[in-house]
Amino acid sequence: MVAMVQELIALVLVARQHSTSAPIPVSKLHAKAIMSTLLSLSVTKRISAYYAKKNLFIDSIPSINRNQSSLPPVDKGFGAWSFLTAAFVVEAIVWGFPTSFGVFLDVYLKDTKYTAQPKASSLLPLIGPVSSGIIYCSGPFITPVITRYPYHKRTFMYVGTLFCWASLFAASYTTQILPLVVLQGALYAIGGSMLYIPCISYLSEWFHHKRGFANGVVSAGTAVGGILLPLILPPLLSSYGPPKTLRILSIAIALLLVPLLPLIKGRLPESRIRAMGPTPRGRGNTEWTRSMSFWVLVVANTLQGFGYFVPIVWLPTFASALNLNSSTVSMALALLNCGSVIGRLTTGYLSDKINPWTLGLSTLASTSAATFILWGVLSYNLAGLLSFSVAYGILAGGWSSTWNGFTKPLSANDPNLFTTLYGILLFSRGLGNIFSTPISSALTSLDSNSTVSSTFNHSGHLGFNVGGGKFGKMIVYVGTCFAAAALIALVGWGMDAARRPNRFLAKSWAWHQDKTRTRSNDGWVTNGHHTTSPPTKSSNKIASKLSSISSLAIQVKKFPTST
Numbered sequence: 001m002v003a004m005v006q007e008l009i010a011l012v013l014v015a016r017q018h019s020t021s022a023p024i025p026v027s028k029l030h031a032k033a034i035m036s037t038l039l040s041l042s043v044t045k046r047i048s049a050y051y052a053k054k055n056l057f058i059d060s061i062p063s064i065n066r067n068q069s070s071l072p073p074v075d076k077g078f079g080a081w082s083f084l085t086a087a088f089v090v091e092a093i094v095w096g097f098p099t100s101f102g103v104f105l106d107v108y109l110k111d112t113k114y115t116a117q118p119k120a121s122s123l124l125p126l127i128g129p130v131s132s133g134i135i136y137c138s139g140p141f142i143t144p145v146i147t148r149y150p151y152h153k154r155t156f157m158y159v160g161t162l163f164c165w166a167s168l169f170a171a172s173y174t175t176q177i178l179p180l181v182v183l184q185g186a187l188y189a190i191g192g193s194m195l196y197i198p199c200i201s202y203l204s205e206w207f208h209h210k211r212g213f214a215n216g217v218v219s220a221g222t223a224v225g226g227i228l229l230p231l232i233l234p235p236l237l238s239s240y241g242p243p244k245t246l247r248i249l250s251i252a253i254a255l256l257l258v259p260l261l262p263l264i265k266g267r268l269p270e271s272r273i274r275a276m277g278p279t280p281r282g283r284g285n286t287e288w289t290r291s292m293s294f295w296v297l298v299v300a301n302t303l304q305g306f307g308y309f310v311p312i313v314w315l316p317t318f319a320s321a322l323n324l325n326s327s328t329v330s331m332a333l334a335l336l337n338c339g340s341v342i343g344r345l346t347t348g349y350l351s352d353k354i355n356p357w358t359l360g361l362s363t364l365a366s367t368s369a370a371t372f373i374l375w376g377v378l379s380y381n382l383a384g385l386l387s388f389s390v391a392y393g394i395l396a397g398g399w400s401s402t403w404n405g406f407t408k409p410l411s412a413n414d415p416n417l418f419t420t421l422y423g424i425l426l427f428s429r430g431l432g433n434i435f436s437t438p439i440s441s442a443l444t445s446l447d448s449n450s451t452v453s454s455t456f457n458h459s460g461h462l463g464f465n466v467g468g469g470k471f472g473k474m475i476v477y478v479g480t481c482f483a484a485a486a487l488i489a490l491v492g493w494g495m496d497a498a499r500r501p502n503r504f505l506a507k508s509w510a511w512h513q514d515k516t517r518t519r520s521n522d523g524w525v526t527n528g529h530h531t532t533s534p535p536t537k538s539s540n541k542i543a544s545k546l547s548s549i550s551s552l553a554i555q556v557k558k559f560p561t562s563t
Contacts, residue, residue, distance in 0.1 A: 071268065074209075075206075079206065079267065080206040082263045083202060083264060084207075084218065085263070086199075086260040086261075086263040087202075087203070087218045087221075088217055088218055088220070088224075090195060091218050091220075091222055094135065094196045095192075095196075095225055095226075096229045097188065098128050099226045099312070100226060100230050100233060102230075102313075103229070103234060104127075104237070104242065105127070107237050107241075108120075108124050109124065111242070114175065123181060124180075126181055129433065130189065131184070131185045131186070131188055133189075133433050133434040134186060134189035135192050135196065136427065136431075136434075137426075137430040138193035139193075140423050140427050142194065142197045143197060143201075144420075147420065150266070150416075153201065153202075153266070156194045157198050157264060159194055160190075160191045160193070161191070161253075161258065161261065163192075163194065164191040164257075165251075165254045166187070167191060167250075168183075168184065168249055168253065169246070169247060169250040169251075170187075172242075172243045172250065184246070195257075197423065199264050200218065200419070201422075203215065203218065204415040205267040205415050206267050210352060212351030212352035212405055212408075213348050214348070215401055216347060216398075216401040217344075217345065219344045220340075220341045220344040220345050223337045223344060223397060224341060226333070227337040233245065236248060268415070288410045288417065288420075288421065291410060292495065293406075294421070296489075296491055297360075297425075297492060298424065298425065300364070300485045300489045300492065301399075301428045301485075302429065302432060303482075304364065304399055304481070305430070306432035306481045307432070307479075308396055308432065309432065309433050309437070310437075310440045311392055311478060312336070313437060314474065315333060316329050316332075318466060319332055322380075322381070322466060324382060324385075331386070332385055335390050335393065336392060336393040337393060338390070339391065339393020339397060340393040340394070341393075342394050343398030343401075344397055346398060347398030347401035351401060351402050352404075355493075356402050356406045357492050360402045360406075360489050363396075363399055364482050364485045364489055365482075366395045367392065367396045367399075367482045368483040370391045371388075371475065371478050372476075374387050374388035374391055374463075375479075376475045377463055380461040380462055380463050380466060400429070407422065439477070444470050445470075
């Protein structure tokens with residue numbers, strides 16, 4: 001009997017989700033059986049939550065799937081933490097090489113085998129931005145494929161690992177600039193995209209309540225890679241040169257990734273993920289496309305990307321203008337990445353606790369203030385530069401860890417939708433990664449006599465005046481980008497606050513409900529109904545269950561009945 005009712009519930013809910021043209025008939029006898037059995041199964045709360053949200057996620061109804069208990073636990077257990085560890089390493093490797101390309105670039109520009117070639121000074125610096133730009137912008141292209149064909153996710157990751165190894169290994173046998181751009185830049189990025197995006201798509205399956213923290217841990221891998229690789233690469237390059245170093249790194253990538261790939265897997269069966277994938281003729285979940293808050297987030301995220309990458313690229317050049325040695329420059333970069341680790345972990349944890357718009361707005365506004373004050377005003381010496389490096393890493397580095405707080409209400413328990421939204425945010429930020437470098441290069445090449453430095457020239461030592469003032473416009477540009485992003489986030493915060501229920505009105509209604517519950521001579525009166533005993537917590541729970549059952553019964557009646 002219980003098994004029959006479970007199957008009937010599953011059929012009814014699936015029929016409602018897909019809006020089939022031929023609804024499944026449910027007899028009145030079966031409907032009554034459903035109503036009575038729901039009490040014993042104690043799932044009325046989850047069923048009513050489904051109808052309240054108008055979103056089906058069968059995994060949230062444990063009684064429907066007979067093998068539900070065999071699934072690994074969420075937010076805990078070996079499966080969740082082993083996946084998180086492996087994803088952290090993948091993030092460090094995939095993003096670590098593009099962010100550390102400056103070490104290779106310094107060696108390339110000092111070697112006559114490379115600099116003697118035509119357009120070497122303009123082509124060699126493109127390798128790093130091309131690599132990171134492709135990884136950022138590949139999300140909208142890879143996500144639809146792995147969403148519709150989830151059983152190919154692991155195939156994508158193995159092929160991506162092969163591409164990452166082959167690209168660096170092949171690049172070690174050439175000294176021509178154009179093949180280096182194609183192999184070390186583009187092909188490595190394609191492999192990194194095929195490895196990274198399927199990996200991140202499993203995050204929402206393993207973590208729910210701790211998803212923000214997990215997202216912060218994974219994204220911290222980028223900063224850890226940015227710390228370790230600049231320390232590992234210089235000794236290798238000085239001892240073996242670029243070709244052999246690339247060969248060593250390609251082998252190291254294979255040895256690190258291949259044992260970890262078996263740990264990167266989904267928690268849910270692939271057949272179930274496929275069932276929640278895109279439906280034909282656009283009948284999938286498209287409510288997020290009509291969410292104005294999400295598109296406000298995309299605009300703020302794009303503006304943040306246009307400013308975020310500029311200090312990371314130009315900090316070594318700025319430090320050199322202060323006549324600092326190479327070890328001090330490396331320390332400034334290391335402090336920025338250390339601060340980024342702290343910021344990503346902290347922001348990820350807070351995104352599970354705090355309203356994402358409040359967290360994002362404070363992050364963007366604080367970063368803008370730190371840029372103008374710590375970089376533009378105080379970074380005329382080593383102490384000011386190191387202070388800016390730490391503050392910028394903590395504040396600006398944690399922005400991507402807020403994404404979970406924004407996407408979680410939209411994606412609910414749909415891992416495919418989570419991957420889609422994450423890919424869009426990666427793409428919008430990637431636009432800033434691609435275009436911010438030429439913009440900042442153009443700003444530093446302008447006449448410094450007409451820049452911000454001339455305005456502050458009478459003020460003595462300022463960060464705006466370093467290098468003859470050629471960084472002045474760039475500092476203003478970065479601070480303005482973050483300020484504009486903060487203004488857009490303020491708009492999003494206001495829209496979100498307008499949709500939230502007024503707490504004062506809620507408390508007033510609760511006070512009114514308490515006042516209507518008074519004691520009379522023959523018992524208790526609650527909203528005009530007499531009872532012989534005061535209302536208790538258990539009676540309130542029973543009333544809530546009965547209300548849920550009645551609402552479900554109304555929904556069941558909408559289906560045609562068979563005689």
